[in-house]
Amino acid sequence: MEILNRELSWLEFNKRVLLEASDQENPLFERVKFGAIFSSNLDEFFMVRVAAIKNQVTLGYAEKDPSGFTALEKLNAINEKVRGLVTHQEEILKALIIEMKKEGVVILNASELTENQYEKMQLYFNTEVFPVLTPMAVDFTRRFPHVANKGLYLAVKLMVGFETKLAIVQVPEVLNRFVEVEKKKGHSTYILLEDVISIFIDHLFPGHQVLATSLFRVTRNGDLTIVEDEAEDLLMVIEEAVRLRKWGETVRLEISSGTDSWLSSVIKDALMLDNSQIYEIDGILDATCFFKFKLSKTKRHLNRPDYQPRVLKDFDKKNLFKTIKNGDLFVHHPYETFDVVADFIKQASKDPQVLAIKQTLYRVSGNSQIVKALGDAADRGKQVTVLVELMARFDEENNINWAKKLEQRGVHVIYGIYGLKTHSKITLVVRKEKNKIKRYLHLGTGNYNDQTARIYTDMGLFTARESFGADASNFFNMVSGFATAVHTNVLTVAPFNLRQRFYQLIDAEIEAAKAGKKAKITAKMNSLVDIEMIEKLYEASRAGVQIRLVVRGICTLVPGVEGLSENIRVKSIVGEFLEHSRIYIFHNDGDRKVFLSSADWMSRNLNRRIELMFPVEDPLISERINRIMSLYLKDNVKSWQLNSDGSYSKKALKKDEKRVHAQELLKSLDYLDSESFSEALVFRNKEV
Known part of the structure; x- marks a missing residue:
């Protein structure tokens, strides 16, 4: 294969x-x-x-x-x-x-400073930088110091007496990497902090000659190895693993090109690296520094204007439950505001008729309104249960901190499930209305994170359908208890039956194709690497099923191979927003089935994670999602086609070919045929 x-x-x-x-x-x-x-x-x-x-x-x-x-x-x-x-x-x-x-935004090299600029930087070094620096000498009594993961360091070659010695100086993270040298109207000049330190490095080693300096940076093994069988307290084990991450084995050394050969050799030997792990960088080392670079107000035109998400019309903020009860509600982030999700939980925390709130959380922002609302709900005596995934990669420390705070406020916090990572996105609100229990749900494809919701494309569904509510209760009982299976009617849960459900849906398309009927699968995801799922797609292609995939990142399926995958086309869209939504659409002999999910077609999602897939039963919402998928497939501005050799190519537009830029059209709702249709999608009452 x-x-x-x-x-x-x-x-x-x-x-x-x-x-x-x-x-x-x-x-x-x-x-x-x-x-x-x-x-x-x-x-x-x-x-x-x-x-x-x-x-x-x-x-x-x-x-x-x-x-x-x-x-x-x-x-x-x-x-x-x-x-x-x-x-x-x-x-x-x-x-x-x-x-x-x-x-008018200038980044100088050290050699480009004028005399006045040099004097200004010398004053800055003496007053602001020098007190923070700590030179670390290396000799037979002081071994090579620990170099932090992704930290920037200057290696210094010194003549001490008649011997060549090494010293290490860390570039302080507490100071701005871009040091402002000069500012005039419409013109700003900067120099990198490491260059300032390098210019005046001799101040740190009085009486010794500085022979050479070089900037370097290491990347360490950052994956956590957790032996759950031996973990009596998973929280404590993960806290310790996060603490030890900075000590992981070095896997890469980045060093300035043209580095003195003695310095390069000493660093390489100290870190026990071979040449294949060393990358000489000609230019700025660690370009992630530009995330923190702030443009002046006069230069804002160099940035893309911040996109302001749409506010859902006729969505009764005073009574969200009434709105949801009137009909399923679809939200598409970041085109529609994530505030509605936060407001749903905030209102549930204050509503005296709400008895319980249950939620899964994978990644949240550092100052999450959702986490605050959950704590407030517990303060008001509501039953609040949160399943938090401690092993959300590189967010473990943040998750541990806010989870502990929630526990202190009386929230029942469940720290994951043994052997499985919880990646599902679901909130259940239980409300008492006229002496009856009514359940309200939010289900999504992305995290409950107000920050990433501004730059990730994700989809969410609010519903008060009883079938969904009953399944949600069963789901939360499963994850909070000892159940090894979950019984649901409309929701599909990994690792219990999600893979099998996908196989059933694909098999139905295969049977339709064999019977000479139209058969089609359209799907969008972040990654496609599961071998068994790829085999099933190859089988469907051979049967004549037309398969169109939008896979943002990794795709190990080979499209367009005669006799294997000639009916499969794969494209990737990379643009202003990070494509994160997972959509699965099956033609189903003309009775289209549309699903949203937290899961990609990866082995980890299908076998080793708690994931959810849910059907879109409202016909208008189903049609809207189908139109969104059609738009992605038509995109010819930010799209890349996957070739059979694993490379990607961007098709050049013909002279008279209409530009289709999916993300721009989604900003404007121009992909919908009529204003009445878009209004109906945003808000509907029972009569629609």
Whole structure:
């Protein structure tokens, strides 16, 4: 069976991110940010994927993966691919810095300072920087210091007496990386903090000669290894694992190009690295610094204007429950405000008729209104249960902190389920109305995070359907008790029956195709890597099912292969917003079935996570989602087509071809045929 390599597919995704940094249609500083996103993505890739593969190589693991690569072959292929991408990034960032200069935003090198600027930086160094710095000498009594994951350091080559010595100086994270040198009307000049330190580095070593300096940065294994069988208290185990993450094995060294050979050799030996793990950077080392770069008010045109989400019309903020009871409500973030989700939980926390609130939380923002509302609800005596996933990668510490605070306020906090990661997105509100119990739900494809909801595309459904409410109660009883299965009618739950449900839906399309009927599957997800699911899609393609997929990131399925996947087309969309929603649509012999889910087609989602998929039963909402999917498939501005060799290509527009930019059209609702239709989607009463 033909399968593309997972890691190389991910690198192709990050390449698409990088190419957004050179897309002239993006505002200048949006392009700079895409360069920063590329670097941030690459950091995580090394911390997790490369670290895992390196461990396999160290252990002598020689088995081939489904794509035919051994661990060593993967490592070599990754090394070659990353070096090419990093070189491309350096070229792009240099070009962007030149463009920034033309716009009056100048980043100087140390050698470019004028005499007046030099004196100003000397004063800044002496008063602001010098007191913070701590030089760390390395000799036979003082070993090479611990270098923090992703921290910036200056290596200093010194002549001490008649001997060459090494010292390390950390570039302080508490100070701005971009130091303002000069500011005039319409013109701002900066220099990097490490350059300021390097200019005056001799102040730290009086009486000794500084022979050379170099900037470097290490990336460490950042994946948590939790042995749950031996964990009496999972919370304590994860807290300790997070604390130890900074000590993980070094997997990558980034160092300034042109570094003194002695310095390079000493650092390499101290960190026990081979040449394949060392990346020489020509330019700014760690471009994630641009996330914190703040443009002056006069330069805001260099950024994309902040998008203001639509506020749902006729949505009664005073009584959200009445609105939801009148009919299912669909929200599409960030095009429609996430505030409605927060308001749903806030109102539930205050409503005297609400008896209980139950919610799963995977990633939330640091100052979450939802978490505050849950605590408020518990203060008011309501039964509040929160299932928090402690092992949400790189958010573990944040989740532990707010989970403890919720416990202190009387919330029943469940710290995950043994052996499974909870990734589902569901909120259940139990309300007493006229001596009867009424259940209200929010189900979504994305996290309950007000910050990411501004930049991630996700979908949510509010409903008061009794069938959904009954299933939700069964679901929460399962996750809070000892149940090893869950019995539901409309909701599908991984790892219990989600895979089987997908197989049933695909099999129905296969049977339709074999019977000569129209058969079609349209799906959108973040990643597609599950081997069994790919085999099932190949089977469907061979039967004649037309399959159209929008996969933002990793896709190991090989499309367009005669006799295997000639009926499958895969595209990826990378744009202003990160495509995060999971949509699954099946033609079903003309009676279309539309589902939303928290799950991708990955083995981890289907086998090792608590995930939810839910049907969209309202015909108008179903039609709207179908139109959104059609729009994604028609996009010819931010779309990349997956080729059979694993590369992606962007189709050039013909002279008279109409531009279809899905995200821009979704901002404006122009993809809907009529105003009346859009109004009906936003709010409906029982008569609609």
